[in-house]
Amino acid sequence: MYYKQQFANVLASKFNGVISEEEILFRIESPKQMNHGDLAFPCFELAKIKRKAPNKIAEEIASEIEDPLFEKVEAVGAYINVFLNKQKVSSQVIEKVLREKGEYGKLNLGNKGVVTIDMSSPNIAKPFSMGHLRSTVIGNALSLLLEKGDYKPVKINHLGDWGTQFGKLIVAYKRWGNEEKVKKDTIKELLKLYIIFHEQAEIDASLEDQGRLWFKKLESGDEEAIALWNWFKEESLIEFNRIYDLLGINFDSNDGEAFYNDKMNGMVEFLAEKKLLSNSDGAEVVDLSELNMPPCLIRKSDGATLYATRDLTAALYRQETYQFVQSLYVVGNEQSLHFQQLTEVLKKMGYNWANDMKHISFGMILKDGKKMSTRKGKLVLLEEVLTQAIDLAKQNIETKNPFMQNKESVAHAIGVGAVIFHDLKNHRNNDVEFSLEDMLRVEGETGPYVQYTYVRACSLLEKGEYTIKIDETVQLNDDQAWPIISKLMSFSQVIERALLTYDPSLIAKFTIDLAQAFNKYYGSVRVLQDDSHKYARLSLVYAVATVLQEGLRILGIEAPKEM
Structure with a gap:
């Protein structure tokens, strides 16, 4: 995240090599409450090095920091808290999404490995x-x-x-x-x-x-x-x-x-060559007792x-x-x-x-x-669940939007998306209770809720006849939009964390948080009001729609434009 990096750069220049920029970057946090700022650096670790109380260090450094990106810097206990310049940062974040579209949040980590x-x-x-x-x-x-x-x-x-x-x-x-x-x-x-x-x-x-x-x-x-x-x-x-x-x-x-049948003899021969095979009741095993593990069975006594x-x-x-x-x-x-x-x-x-x-x-x-057990016949068949979910989505469309075009494809996107999202919103190591009713709710932490928010954003863009003007500066003079901007800013950070921890639930949670922030904004701001900031507000809506669609895509879920 650029702003986190900028904060780390500024702190590094103030600490004069006492702590590396990499360590600073690692320690920078996002405060849990927005009234405590957008970024925070804890000074506890520096107390021993500087031989000062951490709150004194925070006060000294906070008083020295000046940067046009920072609206305010203050010491709160042992923390240096930074409030970003909302107008400047909002413009930069929205303009970046407008330029990059679906590429927004992309990381250069893997080098095509x-x-x-x-x-x-x-x-x-x-x-x-x-x-x-x-x-x-x-x-x-x-x-x-x-x-x-x-x-x-x-x-x-x-x-x-x-x-x-x-x-x-x-x-x-x-x-x-x-x-x-x-x-x-x-x-x-x-x-x-x-x-x-x-x-x-x-x-x-x-x-x-x-x-x-x-x-x-x-x-x-x-x-x-x-x-x-x-x-x-x-x-x-x-x-x-x-x-x-x-x-x-x-x-x-x-x-x-x-596929590996004709290749397994070579593996067994190689294990024998390496003198790794031993006999256990007629079976061939690799002994792993020095690692406090049971032996790894390679070939049974019958071959x-x-x-x-x-x-x-x-x-x-x-x-x-x-x-x-x-x-x-x-x-x-x-x-x-x-x-x-x-x-x-x-x-x-x-x-x-x-x-x-x-x-x-x-x-x-x-x-x-x-x-669920295959042996005992206690099964819920996936195809039946997907078909049921699609049928229920279709019934909802017939009730609420009977004249919609592409009913079949929209019902498919909602039904299948609901099943996938219900699974992925949970941390993968948690057990998940199967409930078709919970999956398809349009309220709460569900796929249809995120999809509906995307639909609402698309509808606003259509009503406002929005077109992107890449060369035009987005002047968003709107403090109520800041929770949305904060979420958009964190997208690449969330992707990186999800990638490093192999945890797609972080992406699902992010889409819910962004959808909730947007719906709160929508409920309190007249987005389509015809004034000098209308283009900026609609650009914010476009940024939300783009990132919600990309978040759903990463989860393997379609984002229909109507529901």
């Missing part, structure tokens, strides 16, 4: 449930944040298309499946069979052994096993792609676990590979293919140990780039306070 993002990654032959929503939308928002920070994201849909569960499903299909039913409604019927398998396995434990045997056959290239697996996969992808289209999300790679084998192979393939500067895994909290093991095994193999791999964990979506 590649960041791979392992995201979404549903299991084939199972429905795409609400449980898969979080990885999908968090991963997508992170990719858009990374682009905004000048990185090159590579979105990877690492499909769960391999593993013992497919042996179980083959057993279930062969025992209880009906070809005609499965062809008619593949995913729903396969889910029923998967649930039946686990119910019956509690009665007959030998079913688990049969499942493992059929997965071993699949790995060995058994024709019947391969044919059934291919069928399950093709049908699943048709359903998944329909849902990704609804969400407006695409991928750079759909290489799932099975079948495991989740870890495939992820190690995938990590190496991605580094060789993309030369990533970071590799993100957007996977639930419960997989934390797995990713710790993965990183440590790669480091033992001599791959220091393993330190650039990060597990972006997240909490669960709960239904009535409980975890």
Whole structure:
């Protein structure tokens, strides 16, 4: 943020090298209350160095500061508080948004470095449930944040298309499946069979052994096993792609676990060459006891590979293919140990780039306070939720704005946006309670509220017949607009913090705060009053609309111009 940097420059010149400009910049805060100023610097750390009380230091430095950008500088306790020149800064901020439009807030952090993002990654032959929503939308928002920070994201849909569960499903299909039913409604019927398998396995434990045997056959290239697996996969992808289209999300790679089948032997051989494999009850493992971790299972006693084998192979393939500067895994909290093991095994193999791999964990979506479970059939299907949300948005449009054009596309933007926003407004590590009613409210902290604010801004611009005049100075003589200007100023700072902490909820919260500040302004100022400041007020409205639209875009949400 330019003004923060300017304050740091001025302070550095007053401190005469006692504390570096970088440290000053790091310590500058935004006061919680606006009547305490726009920027504040705490002097506690300087007390020992200068051998003075921090409040005395604050008083001395505050009295020495003069800068045309600062309206007032005062000492409050141990803090140096700065009030920015509202008129000057308001003009600069609005003019910057008018010039840069959607580029406003862009950061030069990544230098086009590649960041791979392992995201979404549903299991084939199972429905795409609400449980898969979080990885999908968090991963997508992170990719858009990374682009905004000048990185090159590579979105990877690492499909769960391999593993013992497919042996179980083959057993279930062969025992209880009906070809005609499965062809008619593949995913729903396969889910029923998967649930039946686990119910019956509690009665007959030998079913688990049969499942493992059929997965071993699949790995060995058994024709019947391969044919059934291919069928399950093709049908699943048709359903998944329909849902990704609804969400407006695409991928750079759909290489799932099975893609690495012909590469895993090389990984196991390399681990053996490095003398990292040991035997544990017939299975091959990498011992991690010196790190107080359980062993990392590489190959079972029957020769079948495991989740870890495939992820190690995938990590190496991605580094060789993309030369990533970071590799993100957007996977639930419960997989934390797995990713710790993965990183440590790669480091033992001599791959220091393993330190650039990060597990972006997240909490669960709960239904009535409980975890959704595929095995027990306690599912809320994502496609049904999205369709319901779109239908409800359509009903609201028919009631409130029946003559609207493009009803279908607007209802889609509102419905899908509501579902995405409801997820992303929560910190990713928190559990989220599923509630369609809460998602679609136009009041409160919801996607429709932010979208409606954008619509209101667009309507004002249209009524005011606003056109940008880039060469004209924006003279906004309006103290009531300052909370909006303060928010607009902080946009790049919020983007940077969201990027460094992998937390899209900061962007969602920012859009809510900006929308609330704008609606308060709208309620107290006659924006369209025909006076000498009308252009400046409408330029402020344009800046708000631009930044709200960009904030929603980073979250993967459309901003319709009418609702």
